[in-house]
Amino acid sequence: MSAELKAQLGAEAKALGLVGFGVCRPTSIPAAQDRLRTFVKTQRHGQMGWMAERMGWRGDPAELWPDARSIVMLAESYTPEYDPLELLDHRGCAAISVYAQNRDYHDVLKKKLKRLGRWLIDRAGCEIKVFVDTAPVMEKPLAQAAGLGWQGKHTNLLSRDFGNWVFLGALFTTLDLPADDAEVDHCGSCRACLDVCPTDAFPAPYQLDARRCISYLTIEHKGPVDAALREGLGNRIYGCDDCLAVCPWNKFAVAAQEAKYHARTDLVAPGLAELAALDDAGFRTRFSGSPIKRIGRDRFVRNVCYAIGNSGDAALLPAVRALTDDADPVVAEAAQWAVLRLQEDPAGSPA
Structure with missing residues (x-):
C-alpha cells in the first residue's frame, strides 16, 4: 500500500x-x-x-x-x-537574480x-x-x-x-514511504561554474565561501561591502545567477510552469537611476510581494550605488550624488564611493 x-x-x-x-x-x-x-x-x-x-x-x-x-x-x-548573463553587459541597468x-x-x-x-x-x-x-x-x-x-x-x-x-x-x-536511491555526482571535470564566479567565492569544488558570494553580499550582508569586492558585483543588485546560468546540464532545463515565477517586465533590466531614487515608501510599493522587499530600502539602494559606481556612465552621477548625504550612513558611503569611481574612471575600466 x-x-x-x-x-x-x-x-x-x-x-x-x-x-x-x-x-x-x-x-x-x-x-x-x-x-x-x-x-x-x-x-x-x-x-x-x-x-x-x-x-x-x-x-x-x-x-x-x-x-x-x-x-x-x-x-x-x-x-x-532569456540568458541572464546578457544583462551583465548593460551596465546602466540593474541585474536582479531570476528567482526574484x-x-x-x-x-x-x-x-x-x-x-x-x-x-x-x-x-x-x-x-x-x-x-x-x-x-x-x-x-x-x-x-x-x-x-x-x-x-x-x-x-x-x-x-x-x-x-x-x-x-x-x-x-x-510520519508515514513510512519507500525511499529512493540517492543520486550520484555527474559533474565530471567541468569547472564552468567555478571559473565564471567574478568574486572567486569557491575555494575548491563543492565548497562555497559565502563572504565572497555576490548573492550573500547583496542580500544577507549588512553594512558596507569590502571595497576589494565591489567591482566584482558589476551591475548585480540582488543576487547572482552566473554559476547557475553556465551549467551545461541546463540543456535539460524544464520551462517554468508557474506564472508567478515569470519575470515582471519592470524587473528584468530596470534603470539604475530610477532605482536610486526610491525612498522607503517607493521601495515597499515597487517590491510588494517580492523577496526583494525583505532586505529593505537601505541595503537595496546601497547595492544600486555600487552598480552605478561600476557602470562607467557619468550620466548617472546626478542620481548617485543625491545619495551622498543619505540618512543611512552605509548608503551615503556607497554613493560617495560611486561618485569618486565615476569621476576618476569615467570609462569604467578598473581604477
Whole structure:
C-alpha cells in the first residue's frame, strides 16, 4: 500500500507543476552535520548567524522532528526565458537574480506543499510538516538523498532531468514511504561554474565561501561591502545567477510552469537611476510581494550605488550624488564611493 500511495503522491505533485519528486529518510544525510560544522567553524557563513544556530536540527532532520519517518523532497522549476548573463553587459541597468523577478517563491511553493500535504493527510491520516527554505532544513543534501539530483561544484542542486533552475521544498511525514536511491555526482571535470564566479567565492569544488558570494553580499550582508569586492558585483543588485546560468546540464532545463515565477517586465533590466531614487515608501510599493522587499530600502539602494559606481556612465552621477548625504550612513558611503569611481574612471575600466 505504501508504494501505491507514494506513486499517487508523485502524480499529485506532478499535477501541481512540480518537476522533481523523491523520498528519503530523516537519517539519510549523515555527513551533513560535519560539513555544516566545518562551514561555520571556518566562518564561511559570514553574518548568517542562523547557520550556527540549531546546528543539531539543521544537520540531523531526525532531531528536528523525531516522529518523522519519511521526507518527501520536491522541486519546482523557475527556468528563465532569456540568458541572464546578457544583462551583465548593460551596465546602466540593474541585474536582479531570476528567482526574484516576480513573486516570493517561499509563499508560492509552500502553498503547493500544503495542498500536497492535505491530500496525504486525507488519504493516510498521517501527520506532516512542510518546509521551504526558512527552517533549519538542509534541502540540497536531502534532495540528493531522495534522488532528485546532486549538489554540483557550485553547491546547488542540479539534475539530468531538469537542470539547476529549481526551488526545493520538503514535506516531512510520519508515514513510512519507500525511499529512493540517492543520486550520484555527474559533474565530471567541468569547472564552468567555478571559473565564471567574478568574486572567486569557491575555494575548491563543492565548497562555497559565502563572504565572497555576490548573492550573500547583496542580500544577507549588512553594512558596507569590502571595497576589494565591489567591482566584482558589476551591475548585480540582488543576487547572482552566473554559476547557475553556465551549467551545461541546463540543456535539460524544464520551462517554468508557474506564472508567478515569470519575470515582471519592470524587473528584468530596470534603470539604475530610477532605482536610486526610491525612498522607503517607493521601495515597499515597487517590491510588494517580492523577496526583494525583505532586505529593505537601505541595503537595496546601497547595492544600486555600487552598480552605478561600476557602470562607467557619468550620466548617472546626478542620481548617485543625491545619495551622498543619505540618512543611512552605509548608503551615503556607497554613493560617495560611486561618485569618486565615476569621476576618476569615467570609462569604467578598473581604477
